[in-house]
Amino acid sequence: MLGEPAAASACDRARLETLEREILAIADHERQCLGQELHDGLCQSLAGIAALTAVLARNLAVNAEPGPAAAAAEIVRLLNQTIGEARDLAHGLWPTGLNGAGLVDALDSLARNVSRGQGAFCALVEDGSTFRLHPETTAHLVRIAQEAVRNAITHGRASEIEIRLACIDGSGSLSIRDNGIGLPEQNGDDGIGLHTMSYRARAIGGSLEVAAQPGRGVVVTCVFSLPPSDEPSEGAENVRGPS
Ligand SMILES: Nc1ncnc2c1ncn2[C@@H]1O[C@H](COP(=O)(O)OP(=O)(O)OP(=O)(O)O)[C@@H](O)[C@H]1O
Ligand SMILES: [Mg+2]
Incomplete structure (x- = not known):
């Protein structure tokens, strides 16, 4: 009972x-x-x-x-x-990653598109780990990054955005950090972007955190589990930005 x-x-x-x-x-x-x-x-x-x-x-x-x-x-x-x-x-x-490209390529393409046409400098920083993820997982992560970047530009009026992809303690970590005005004291009720990012994180067995940085800006972090066979390899940190 x-x-x-x-x-x-x-x-x-x-x-x-x-x-x-x-x-x-x-x-x-x-x-x-x-x-x-x-x-x-x-x-x-x-x-x-x-x-x-x-x-x-x-x-x-x-x-x-x-x-x-x-x-x-x-x-x-x-x-x-x-x-x-x-x-x-x-x-x-319909971003690149959703057509079967790897996560790194898809995020790199997102960063380049933003830098080219949306008035903010956006770069992908990755630690060289290899992520062999299910296409659906890749798609959700790309959509999370896309929404976080859009929020950073639209609401935060950020001039710099960093998309960081890393393997930390055996889990994948995707974070989007901006140098914008930061979160308002009270969020409006109309938006669905933050909710959708959380749904997507949950759909891939992960979690999402949205935090205002002590100084300025916002950082959105999605921690997701990696398939056991996809133990990422160690590598030097790579920064990819518009050339
Ligand atoms: N990077 C950011 N910088 C500043 N404010 C932000 C940022 N991300 C979110 N916010 C604040 O959080 C609110 C909710 O964001 P959310 O993405 O859920 O909704 P929205 O962007 O307003 O609408 P939608 O995503 O549905 O088109 C925003 O209206 C904004 O006030
Ligand atoms: Mg939004």
Whole structure:
């Protein structure tokens, strides 16, 4: 009898975790579809228009019409800029790691994309460990990093963000540290990013901690377990940033 409430709550917890995992899977699938549509549909159409306009610009130049030729060349430049933006958006919706790349490559790609187009310097620091993780685990970790980085830029107005990946005491550790304004005294109730990061950490059997740094900024840390056969190898610390 005494064991019943505990059993019921364990059962509720398991059901809640299954539900959380299902919701995340649906949301990820939706993002994947959107990202692919954007990449394969809109980006390809724009690239086709840019190619036709480039031909037009060349023909106008050959026919000694410098004014219209310059206007057409400017349209090509704007189209290419828009293609770049749409491509970055597509990659954000469906990051490299979710296509089967390793965690280090995916986080490196995230850091480079942020540094290239979002007004903050972002670098990946890794200790050289080899992480051979299940693709689903990689996907959750990339999404956690993505949300933490977005928060650092949007809310923290950070100018520098460090994504750190390491093996500590046999567990994986992913942390995202920013130099922004830090957490507000009271968080608004509207956001779901922090909750989703926690769900994702739990979905991979890990934990998530969000802390304001003593000086400035925020550090989000996800500690996750590594499969026993994937004992990471020791290595020198590598810093990867935009070249
Ligand atoms: N790196 C950060 N720097 C400063 N404030 C932060 C940071 N991360 C989170 N916050 C604060 O925590 C709040 C909750 O973050 P959360 O990601 O859950 O929601 P959101 O970003 O507001 O919305 P959503 O993620 O759903 O689009 C933010 O509104 C912000 O006030
Ligand atoms: Mg957020």
